[in-house]
Amino acid sequence: MPLSESPTIEVKDLKTYFFTKGGIAKAVDGVSFSVGRGKVLGLVGESGSGKTVTGFSILGLVDEPGRIVGGEILYRGENLVSASPDRMRELRGVNISMIFQDPMMTLNPVLRIDTQMIEAVLAHESISKDDARQRARDVLGQVGIASPDERLRSYPHQFSGGMRQRVAIAIALLNKPDLIVADEPTTALDVTIQGQILYEVQKLCSQTGTALIWITHDLSVVAGLADDICVMYAGRIVEQGSVNSVLDKPMHPYTNGLISSVPSRNKRGVPLAQIPGMAPSLLKLPKGCSFGPRCAQFSDACDSIPDISNYENGRQIRCHNPLDKGTILRVMD
């Protein structure tokens, strides 16, 4: 990623491992990226690629048997990996928010929306309850909920799925965070509702300068929303760069396979391009490049784990045999 003025969040060589009975699962293994003010990063991967664990690591939400074993997460220069639980508590919900796939993970089903929203404000700020209510009302209006005054007095079950997700997003916005980590927030929603939410999110980032990490398996959503994109496979980022460069000219065979298998990219009625096999278990990763056994470009070199190669315009690829060999700028050790 090109160095601009200091990024809101910078993740450096993050390693989050899960120490299970069956062995060590390296869910996140050496992930690095950064997101600047008002920018949107799309973190793309299939199930089990480590994208959600990356998001949880930033928020300090990784539970036993998982642990961050290495790397740094720099939020405005402050390393969150070594931050105390109290400090994380201060930051979470004020400076860094998270939106989960299932809004019922955010919302308490037995409390009214106003109780939950006012609590979230008062936990971090000493203002009057009326001011907090006022703020909650404004934010609900901002995410497109009609008659917010009335809706504040509702319980979560009285909302539809799309409305609930908007309430969850409103709670994430309450304290005007600098960084939002959104984990598949529109995956369960219908297309028209997804459109509404993407619209609100996009508006927010451009207006308030909030940095956004959008975690998803859906390349098409990222295409329309993000500035930069990181593609994860089996715990590592295999390709990153600007949305245009990665989607127009994928260099990693996995990214290429993902893009080619999107139905709209294929001629109607003709078999879809497909990646053979399936994602490996993190406990039984193949030797060398973890994509090797599914890769058409496989060669003897792939028996060793590929390093990150840097290309023009901040492109980074982890592959011995990239598809479109650009000029390698320098190989990181």
Add this chain to the structure above:
Amino acid sequence: MALNNEKESIVTVNNVSKRFIKSLDLAGKIAQRFGADIREEVVHAVDRVSLNIQDGEVVGLVGESGCGKSTLGRVVAGVHEPSEGNVLFRGKAIENLTGKDAKEAALKIQMIFQDPMSSLNPRLRVQDIIGEAPVVHGVVDSGNITDYVEEIMLRVGLDPSYARRYPHQFSGGQRQRIGIARALAVQPDFLVCDESVAALDVSIQAQVLNLFMRLREELNLTYLFISHDLGVVEHLSDRVVIMYLGRVVEVAPTEILFSDPNHPYTQALLAEVPRLETRQRKFAPVKGEIPSPIDPPTGCHFHPRCPKAFARCHQETPALKEIESNRFSACHLND
């Protein structure tokens, strides 16, 4: 192409409605007796839908949650009985069939569900999941079942040496293949696929979609392919049916529907579909939510969200009319 009318229609849905009624409990009945203003809640899941599916055709059924697409699929598959109207299989009303004919029709229409974990019995081995129905219905005799299961497993791309495993020992994509194998085992002509690839990762989804297309060629199957994913439907279908709140709003051959949608809802839906080609776009969403099917809007169901609605749309329900040959749309703007 499978669209021409000379081909025999395999399934005809004739003016089918499906209502779900939430009846009053005892307290409700007593309250009603004393004059409280409460009634039974009626959900109009499917509202007078007619549809004709030709032999060998793939019909995509698209709509957002709550539009009744799954209910319609289940009525076609015989899981639900229609409240009104009927379903014809090869020209004969299924409800009037008896004995052998009824069984035949039930076997010839099979269904594949979204979540194989909830449609496959977790306590049965794969060989029993696939092999049980064909033995019971006499498709194969029990002596040959091992070979038969092996053949079906190979057909859907499963390793027959896994026949003694349980569903939880498989990955999501493989489980979906088991669901497909189970449906194929009774040698159906018609498959209702309800969001059959929605839960799968992109690379696995492509594999399963390719399997669907290969099976169609090999076994001359007809599909009713229900999905909310327009990209998947566009790739697979010959013809697309768009539903909104229990009603069909547009039916057209796939190319035409995607290049020149007629109904304002179809247009809005297509505009919202994220595509790889559209970068950093400005999202301009359709206003509002899908109304509740318990209390649907009057007239055209889409009018509260429709940018082109006018006075007539509030009062009069638009009929599904043929606007060109093979193209149907239910919108007053076409008059």
